[in-house]
Amino acid sequence: MGAHIIRSVNSEQKDPASNQTEQSHSPGGNARNLPVGRILGLDVGSRRIGVAVSDPLGITAQGLETLQRRNKRYDFEYLQRVIQEYDVREIVVGLPLRMSGAEGIQSDKMQGFAEDLHKRFRLPIHLWDERLSSAEANRLLRETDLSIEKRAKAVDRMAAVLILQGWMEQRAAAASGFQLPTSGPE
Numbered sequence: 001m002g003a004h005i006i007r008s009v010n011s012e013q014k015d016p017a018s019n020q021t022e023q024s025h026s027p028g029g030n031a032r033n034l035p036v037g038r039i040l041g042l043d044v045g046s047r048r049i050g051v052a053v054s055d056p057l058g059i060t061a062q063g064l065e066t067l068q069r070r071n072k073r074y075d076f077e078y079l080q081r082v083i084q085e086y087d088v089r090e091i092v093v094g095l096p097l098r099m100s101g102a103e104g105i106q107s108d109k110m111q112g113f114a115e116d117l118h119k120r121f122r123l124p125i126h127l128w129d130e131r132l133s134s135a136e137a138n139r140l141l142r143e144t145d146l147s148i149e150k151r152a153k154a155v156d157r158m159a160a161v162l163i164l165q166g167w168m169e170q171r172a173a174a175a176s177g178f179q180l181p182t183s184g185p186e
Helices: 072-086 105-121 133-142 148-176
Strands: 006-008 011-014 021-024 038-044 048-054 061-063 088-095 125-129
Touching: 038 072, 038 148, 048 072, 048 148, 061 148, 072 088, 072 105, 088 105, 088 148, 105 125, 125 148, 133 148
Parallel strands: 006 021, 038 088, 088 125
Antiparallel strands: 006 125, 011 021, 038 048, 048 061
């Protein structure tokens, strides 16, 4: 997998110890200073949103039911219920980048979606490079005994888990001073 971006959606900061970009909607601008709590991970597509949530300590990610999108109001009402039920403190949204790392039309749409999330829920929103997350989810699911139909339904949830888990691992590594290795596209 390629190098990942940690970016939240407001002020931009550069961490000199890494090649990671971090932006934040949080008042302090740095997610590492926030209290521990559950984190919501989203793999947003035009028809479905894969949803995952962390454990209370922010160590592991578990997939939740995939949201079949209808309209913005319905989607945000569903997310509001999840945020309340799990007492979510932060949201990580997959950022679709080109394999070169460049942003495109889909990235712009996702940044707009992240801004809408922040306006609605007033939580820190982080964008995380999702390149290859769906491909990795498909690869992992092919190794199971699930039918093609069940795999198709599970791929968005699994992609959300991979996005959230990757973000949490990078944040934990950064907090400990350890930098995870990054590599170019495979």
